[in-house]
Amino acid sequence: MRRSFPVGSMGEVVSLNTVASVEARRAAEALIVDVDGFEGPLDLLLTLSRTQKVDLRTISVLALAEQYLAFIEEARTLRIELAADYLVMAAWLAFLKSRLLLPPDPAEEGPSGEDLAAHLAFQLERLQAMRDAAARLMGRDRKGRDFFVRGLPEGVARVKRVTYTATLLDLMQGYARIRTRDEFRPFSMDRDRILTLEQALDRMRPLIGFAGDWTDLMSYLPDGWEDDPGLRRSATAATFAASLELAKEGRIELRQAETYAPIQIRRKDGDG
């Protein structure tokens, strides 16, 4: 835009600005009341752009910037607090304005003032387009307002059938798990096949009164238990433990001739 102005027409631009400013000031005064009604600076710019009464594609961004800055100025004099993004936009538009009015600095990089202005125009046009689209959308025939769904829907009965599956491996692992677990867990039936220390003690206490002589500890095993290796092992251990207990109580004595020789016990004399 700037480049298309011949140097001689600068005055024209200024006067145009002045006109715009006056108009803008008036518009700004009207808008300022409604400052809370704007959805941000872009919305405000869009509203301001309508005063130009031109297609958004041919809008004068420069004039728009003037209008916006006038608006901010007005708000300031009225001590209206504006959100920061309005002020950021104002600063940016002031920058844009200078870019558009001043000859380009060849040392400066980045987009030209025209590029920036074009993009702003694009943004405004796009926002306006989305607003129009939104209005058209909301104006369509709408469910629950213009057309209606079945008022008496019949629920679809969800019949859920669950099937279960397992593999042979699952089965085998399951079985293995149980059988392995056995080793660490006493079966209730295991209890039938062991002699506990308490049981051995109960059994020995009444018997040792008769053991004045050395007798083989194995003779204190319950009847029949010595025939079954499992039972014998349990009964022997329990009876031996019981005999140690009785020795500790001082009621009997133990002896063993040599390693693996039979263990013998005898009532301790003087014990009644």
Place this chain on the structure above:
Amino acid sequence: MAEPGEDSLFEAPPMGEQERMVEAILFASAEPVTVAELNARMPHGADAAEALVHLRKRYDGRGVHLVKVGDAWALRTAPDLGFLMQKETVETRKLSRAAIETLAIVAYHQPVTRAEIEEIRGVSVSRGTVDQLLELEWIKFGRRKMTPGRPVTYVVTDEFLDHFGLESARDLPGLKELRAAGLLDSRPPMGNLPAGEAEDDDDGPPPDDQGEMFDE
């Protein structure tokens, strides 16, 4: 018939149009609608009763019927298509651990009573677990045990054999094979082999249980 004369300013809509209206109202309404209400909702001069006659004919034999409910009208799906209103979803789930173990015990020890299953598993077996296996038709009732109380026993079914690809329960891998497959390799601290087949008979279930099953 539309009260003639009362409001001839507006002409009643053509019958085809009235039929559409009745159709739309009945479709969208959550409840059956009476003729009086239809007339009240339709433009002046409309004759819902007549429109209903046309509509009923139109839906004759369709997937939806116009039916009278008390003195009101409703559109309902045709009764013969009721089967479409069901959606069956099949969900395959993995059998629970409890069920697998119970099933394994039945397979290896059959015929086995519930008390025996509990003894072997070391925990009580819930009714649901047994029921589930019965329902799956993987186990069934066997003959009663000749012990006090004559408890029922469970045995595996042909369905079971089929599912697990076994020709008979005898094909189930024995404990030796389980061990060889590394499934029984967790050695107990005492060095006792778990429930070996009679190589050490001081633990586990009486070995003849096993025998009864596979030896007969």
Place this chain on the structure above:
Amino acid sequence: MAEPGEDSLFEAPPMGEQERMVEAILFASAEPVTVAELNARMPHGADAAEALVHLRKRYDGRGVHLVKVGDAWALRTAPDLGFLMQKETVETRKLSRAAIETLAIVAYHQPVTRAEIEEIRGVSVSRGTVDQLLELEWIKFGRRKMTPGRPVTYVVTDEFLDHFGLESARDLPGLKELRAAGLLDSRPPMGNLPAGEAEDDDDGPPPDDQGEMFDE
């Protein structure tokens, strides 16, 4: 009708019968039903897609219409009869201007990130606005964008299409014109343009994202 699923393994029911079935299923449902689901519920060998063609024709001009919503189909009352339905009208919460604009932007620019919405509106989008649209089930999360930060995107839902009587997002009013005018392009904002806080992933979706949605 005796279990059509059972003995129709080889023969599908006649098309007239299939049309009845589709009619019944759609009548029974307030929600659109996909062709896949129709086929799943109908007997083996049925062709719901073809039945729908017949059914659509049958309901042409009636008080109830067969409409397409995304991949699904539904029966809806004819929009011109809406005036009869005061009773059924559901009062929808009034949407804020921000919500309406955001919805339009999601619909026309989808998949779109929050930053892109903010770029277009020139103002930050409040959580409540997006939440409201999510709650209405008009928008939902789309896939993440393959840009730094992998921001989530928003897209419109089938419920949105249903609500606004659209067959697909391609049928949005004025879509073609907007595209032709380049107003749906995401031009990267220029350097320090302050509108929107789109600094990070400011440069919108790669144009093919847009294309992917509407171009196929």
